[in-house]
Structure formats: structure tokens, C-alpha cells
Amino acid sequence: MGHDKAEPADRSSPVNAGRPPSRPTMNDVAARAGVGLSTVSRVVSGDTRVSEARSALVRQAIRELGFRRNDSARQLRRGATESIGLVIEDVVDPFFSHLAQAVEEVAFARNSLLLTSSSTRDAQRTRRIVLEFCARRVDGLIITPSESDEAEYLREELDAGVPMVFVDRPPPGGIDADSVLTDDFGGARSGVEHLIAHGHRRIACFSDRDSLYSASERVRGYRHALEVAGITVDPTLIHSATPESEGFARALARMLAGAEPPTAVFAANNRSTIVLLRELVRHEMRPALVGFDDFELADAMSPGVTVVAQFPGEIGRIAAEQLFRRIDGARGPSHLTSLRTRLIVRGSGEVPPAT
Amino acid sequence: MGHDKAEPADRSSPVNAGRPPSRPTMNDVAARAGVGLSTVSRVVSGDTRVSEARSALVRQAIRELGFRRNDSARQLRRGATESIGLVIEDVVDPFFSHLAQAVEEVAFARNSLLLTSSSTRDAQRTRRIVLEFCARRVDGLIITPSESDEAEYLREELDAGVPMVFVDRPPPGGIDADSVLTDDFGGARSGVEHLIAHGHRRIACFSDRDSLYSASERVRGYRHALEVAGITVDPTLIHSATPESEGFARALARMLAGAEPPTAVFAANNRSTIVLLRELVRHEMRPALVGFDDFELADAMSPGVTVVAQFPGEIGRIAAEQLFRRIDGARGPSHLTSLRTRLIVRGSGEVPPAT
């Protein structure tokens, strides 16, 4: 029949056993369909200037051979990969998974693939991931910078023309790039003000390590709220550490057992809120509680947990849209988007101070 | 100085304004370092057979030009992409985010990048994602099949030599491929047996749509436990639907308000558990409750929620390891790994039947 060429490799043949069958190329398709290579390319990429007859021949051959365009070659030739990279801290953290979901949605709508990697807060790992993404020539990057990220390599890539948007924290080392952040200061302030409005004056603050931008901003908001209300900040009521660390929950127990225990607690991030909540349930203590960042089941606790909600999905969506604007060639000065928080009242933040 | 060639494009030059600067290639590096192209390639890929002197020259040139290897070209030439694709239902679901995290960890250790996409349970979308991944020539795929996936395109890719491992549900359409599943039937059975052991005889079952493999397996486990205990299955106590759907929570309220209300509830997946929990809190009703799949804060509820825990991280890890074994050329018959569940007793499952 004249089509003894470019048959898909026979997997069961002893010769090919163990050998990954190599896929047919456009050349194979062209040979099979009896047309030129360029015609195949045109059909595959939806170019209309192909006669219906030939187009049908090509499609037929494609089906018969199980041809799939090799995007590595396409990318090499075209210089764009139709993919973007996302660096977050941890997929499991709902904040980041919501962010990732929103980014994915925007990318999907744009026919772009999403490469996601978790930095696990490790600057070395972040660096490795970013450089790897750049080697793959992603069209752009959305990055949650790690604390202590050296900015140099980021700046190099940026200068090399890789668009970047930073999320959740400002770009490190004074890099001039787009960013999408939550108003951490204002959010924390409003949460603490809420506690103050309910009569609390001794308010503990549990936050992540100070070296993290958002953590320190929130502590700043906490301090500011107290100061505005004329309450002296008591440093023994402030605990800043990784929520998963050993002494985190114990610090709360210690405070509550102290001479002048706090009557309310401000948990400056979702990990803290959950760790503290668990500790409170265990000891059956009920100080007022306001958490920063909403979480699933906050409304199913008793009492429901009052939170300062932020909007990770919005952050992701806005960042992705801004990134694609840059990819499409937008050249203006860098944008800083700051998202307002919303206080959600559920009960735990309205507990009056125990006297 | 002789290096007036291959300078990085000047972004501020009016000519290049708006034009993405094209990155230096190995050729540029070679010219700059005054060596051959192959030598640069060798240095970049860590080939040792290069004299220290030349190697230093090359590294220097690389630094000066900000060269980064173009992986599209590398991939095209080598035929492997060092990346794998993961298709899950939804990143936000903790089951899948834990799975994804584990897969990422294995991939990272293998220097492989991870492409993740959410099918959102849409067979069309799954198909599009899988084909897109295949066009990118991922080295392998880990897939959560959607219900009603047609198997044909999967089989084609499989035959074309793309290794695949299916997770959470068996491969569709009788495809012969590796899979890693939870023992849904056994897990559900043990959860319901636990309720029976605590004296319950009227046990409601809330599950996802029956068309989902895991959902129907769990319902089967529920039925089996009842039958073994000599309890007649009451179909009005079984509700199968998407947990997010309108009537899901209301169905529970209706049952509890009925003539012969259930004294216990078996929630066959984490979404159901959470939705039901919220409903129960709202109405202050306290039937016994056992949920399938553990969740954050299950221990912080009052009472703590007894669950049949499954291990999404293990599923992901095992699937990824199996996938890499296939990528490395392992040819044996397909493996089916079934993971046991573990009952975690926390209180809600030990509530005695109200009389």
C-alpha cells in the first residue's frame, strides 16, 4: 500500500522490547499523507490556508499514526513556551492552594500551562526552582519570595526579560517589579481594634518569625492598634516563631497561667490560629480570639472563630492577570496592589474579658 | 577587546524598547570565551573532560553574559523533558494537595519538574490537560481519572510509550496500568462497624455521587458492614450527591427530623464530613459521626471527630516512585497498590445512640 514507512513502533516485537517507541513526527505524517511538511504544520496549527482535500488527508494520517505535536520543538522554534511558573511556600497551606487555584484558572483560560513548586521557605530551594523555571523559558513567574532571598539572581532574570510578579510579600532587595499583597498592617490593626472594642486591654499576639514581611507587618498593626488605644505594649505578650515549633503552643499556656494573663489572643496567621485553637480546646480555656486569615470550619467551631479574612484567590487572580499583561508586552512602571482584609465576626472575638 | 559580539541586548536602547531582549546562547558564550561550542556544552552539563583553564574561561563568560541553558533545545535534542504531569481534581482539596505535595517531593529529589493541573472533575478538561502534557512530552503522568473519562485517548498515549500511574481510582475503561488506591471498601466498613460496635443500628450514609469509584466503594463497605451485623439497609438513610450541592445538608436535617431518625452518621468523604458538621453545629444536634478521610482541626472540634484516615501523602509518594521506576525502564506487569486506612478515635464516633 506504500505506507510501510513510519508505522508506530511495535511494542510487542522482541526487538523493541524495553525500547520506548519513538513517536511519529510531522515528517512521518507528511510522508503518510503524501503532502509536504509545511502543509502538515499548517493543518496542525490551524492555519486556514489549506485546501479541504489536503487537510482531510493530513488529519487522517495524524489519526492513523497517533501523531502529537512535539512542543519542545515548537517552543524552541517560537521562543515562547506558553507556560508560567509559580513558586509558593507550601501547596498544603490553604492560603497558597487557593492562590494556586486562581493562578491556574487564569493560566488555563490563556492556554498556558502552570509549573508549580514549593519553596518550603528555603531560599536555596527557591533559587534552584526559579533558575530551573527560567531555564525552561517560562513566559513569566509568580513568586512568593522566601525571607533572606538574595535578590541578585532575580534581578538578573528580570533584566533578561522574564516578567515577574511577587505575591504575599514585596520583591526582595528593592527589586522593581509588580507585586500583589494583603494589607497586613491594616488587617491586623482592625482585628486588634475589634478586641479592644470588646473591652480587652491585655491582648496576646502570636505571629510567625519577625523576619517574614507579613508577620512583622501584622505585629506592627497590632502594636499600632494598642498604641492608638493608649494601651502599653507588653513585650511578654508577643510571641514570634514558626507556629509548628516546639514552644509555640506552650507559650500560650504559660501566658494564660501567668500573674496577669491576657484576656484575648490575636493569632497573626492561619497556622498560628489552628495551633492555638487546638491548645485552647485541650486546656478548656476560653480567652477571646481573633485570627488573621480565614479557614475552613472556622464557623463550625464553638464558638465560631472571628477572623480577619484575606483573599488568596484574589491575590492569585490579580497577580496572574498582571503577569499576562506583562507577557503581552505591557511596559509601564511596576504596580503594587494591596488588598483590603475583611473582619468576619463569628463569636470567638466577641467574648468579653474574664474579670 | 574583541568582545563586541553577543552583548546582552540593551533594554534602554530606543531600538529595543518593548522588544524582549533575547538571551545569549551557548554560541555567544563560546565566542566570548574563545572556545568551541562543544566545550561550552560540556562545561554546562558538568562533563569532567574539560581542562580547568578552559572551564574557567567558559564559566567566566557565562557569568558575564548571564547565560542560562535553554531547556527547550535540550529537551528536543535529548528526547526527555525531566518533568512529569499530575492531574488532580482540585488543589484546594486537602486530600489532593497532600498528594501533590508528596509527588512534588519525589520529583524534586529526582530533579524533575512537576506540571500540575486540576481537572475540576470535568472529563473534557482532563482530556485537554492530558493531551497538552503529552504534547509537552512529559516523561510520565500521574492521573486522577474523572468519572466518565473515555479511555481511548489514554490508551493511545500509553501505547505511545508514556508511563502513567492512576491514583485514587482505578484506570478507566479496563486500561492496564499501575494504580495506587485507598482501600475504600475496607475503610468504610471499619468505620461503620465502629458505629455498630457502639450500639448504633440506624446509621445514615452520606456519600459523593455513585458514579465515582471511591464513593460507590465506600457505600458498598457501609452496606456490607450493616449486612454482616444483620441490620437491614434502609435506602432512605443513604444520600449520594456532590457535597456542595443544594440539598446535601438539608437531607441530613430531614432525616434527623423524621419518624425514625438515624442515631449515627457515616460521612464517606472529607467534603461531606465538613458540610455535615457545619449543619450539625447549626442545629445543635449530636448524632454520632464518623468521617472518611481525616482533616485539619478534626481534633479541635468538640467532640473531636472520629475518622477513617487515609493517607494521601503515601498515595502520592508511592505513585511517584512507581512512575519513576517505569520511566527508568521497568517493564513488569502493572501494579495495583491498595492502602489500608486507619480509624482514629476522637469522640464523635463513640457517642452512644440517643434512646
Next chain:
DNA sequence: TTCAACTCTGAAAACGTTGCCAAACGCAAG
């Protein structure tokens, strides 16, 4: 000195696309 066996190096041919270019074709008008 010669030859063999190294090590190091660069030229050149892939890899599978895309996109430019020119040739070939069809058809209508002159």
C-alpha cells in the same frame, strides 16, 4: 625516534518544529 594510548577540543549533524520564500496552480480578463 616512533608508535600507541591517552586526553582534550571543535566541526558538524541531528532533534522536530515554524515561517519565509518562491514555485505551481487555477482562473478571469485581455
Next chain:
DNA sequence: CTTGCGTTTGGCAACGTTTTCAGAGTTGAA
């Protein structure tokens, strides 16, 4: 029967790597 124009078509040169191959040096032994 030309001429001209517009539409299809195929050839061919990129794209930036890796890899093979053979040549050029170097060394050591005969």
C-alpha cells in the same frame, strides 16, 4: 494564447542544544 493575480503548496533554513567523530596535543613505552 498570453498575462496577471490570488491561492495553495513544498523546500529550506533557522531555533539552541547534545552527541558523535575525528583531529590535535601529550605522554609513556618500546
